[in-house]
Amino acid sequence: MRTDDLLDAMAADLRPTPRGAMTLRLAVGAAAGGAVALLLVICLLGLRGDLIEAIGGAFIWIKAGYTVLMAAVAFWAVSRLSRPGGRADAAPWIAGTLVLGFVAAAGMELVSTDSSHHAHMVHGNSFSYCLSAIITLSIPVLAAMLLAMRAFAPTQPTLAGLAAGVFSGAVAATVYGLSCAESTATFVATWYTLGMVLSGALGAAAGRWVLRW
Amino acid sequence: MLRGLDGDAQAYRRLLALLSDRLRLYFARRLGEARDDVEDLVQDTLLAAHTRRATYDRSQPLTPWVYALGRYKLIDHWRRRRIRVHLPIEDYADFLAADSHDPAAAGDLDRVMSGLSAQHQALVRDVKLEGLSLAEAGARASLSEGAAKVALHRAMKRLTERARGHED
Incomplete structure (x- = not known):
């Protein structure tokens, strides 16, 4: 095909691209994936029995704040890395600060309690369940994000996948928080964080292949 | 666009x-x-x-x-x-030259070197930066090859100490 013909064809194919089309597309993907994860929590895992009382307390909001902030950072990184040549150098620092902050809170909690409770505070009642739930719930979100990102042009597919993975892990952890009755900072700092890290790794592995163009 | x-x-x-x-x-x-x-x-x-x-x-x-x-x-x-491209280095001569004359790096070098005696400075520049042999550099500084080697060793040791001091 001659290049001139190609140019004509592309000019003929042109449709207006609204401002913010990319962010919109990502947001739609995130919302769709998040909705599926929420539905899964409600139908399969069930909301925590004491949800109404818990909402009155502070801890469920702290927990949600942690994961929502992480999701926000990761979403920013995704939208940056979806552009060719895009970088998100600040994202790891912000995310690291968030994790450190939460780990510090967990440390203070541990110091202020008797050491005989420590093992229980880390393991809680449901750690392996919690971890696998977060990773499972992150999969629909990750799929929706990667699908949206395939239309973009990430020049660092692995890194973009990592950001998408952390985002989906954070969204999954947020909705899972509605089902999970654990209420120690130590538990959240350990297992929620690990869940987000592992889904990040999953995203990086997937992105490496899926996001090539 | x-x-x-x-x-x-x-x-x-x-x-x-x-x-x-x-x-x-x-x-x-x-x-x-x-x-x-x-x-x-x-x-x-x-x-x-x-x-x-x-x-x-x-x-x-x-x-x-x-x-x-x-x-x-x-x-x-x-x-x-799976192409390994061999780019002719002449095309990048400007780029490489520009790199070695990075003013920030030159400033750092001067600062670190300023603690050495003139003779040591000349030796380090000749051997380490310009790539002369010990014998040639020694001749410039009117030293024998062996003396140049010892002097250079001392100068490098001093530089390392100074550089460490800067990092700390």
Whole structure:
């Protein structure tokens, strides 16, 4: 095909691209994936029995704040890395600060309690369940994000996948928080964080292949 | 591009023609003689720019965006063909020379070297920076090769100590 013909064809194919089309597309993907994860929590895992009382307390909001902030950072990184040549150098620092902050809170909690409770505070009642739930719930979100990102042009597919993975892990952890009755900072700092890290790794592995163009 | 994004097909067609010229140059410079590949890559990149035009940030300049697309396609092309390109170093002489005369690095060097005696400074510059042999550098500083070796060793040791001191 001659290049001139190609140019004509592309000019003929042109449709207006609204401002913010990319962010919109990502947001739609995130919302769709998040909705599926929420539905899964409600139908399969069930909301925590004491949800109404818990909402009155502070801890469920702290927990949600942690994961929502992480999701926000990761979403920013995704939208940056979806552009060719895009970088998100600040994202790891912000995310690291968030994790450190939460780990510090967990440390203070541990110091202020008797050491005989420590093992229980880390393991809680449901750690392996919690971890696998977060990773499972992150999969629909990750799929929706990667699908949206395939239309973009990430020049660092692995890194973009990592950001998408952390985002989906954070969204999954947020909705899972509605089902999970654990209420120690130590538990959240350990297992929620690990869940987000592992889904990040999953995203990086997937992105490496899926996001090539 | 902005008018193109808003749907002005004529402006968009002109832009594409302009970009294809730029990209042709860009790829030709990097691929050398493989002319068919150049045209393929130009088409590939333009197609990517067209289908992924939503990734262009209106507040940013256009050329870096286009070249980022082109660069990705070029790397992909090399990876697929498993080509190891041997670029003639003469083409990069300017770049390399510019690099070694980085004013910031030169400033650092002067600062670290300032703690040495004039003779030691001359030895370090001659041997470590300009690549003279010990014998040649020694002759310049009117030392025997052995004495030059010892002096250089002392100078380097002192430099290392000073550099460590700076880091701490």
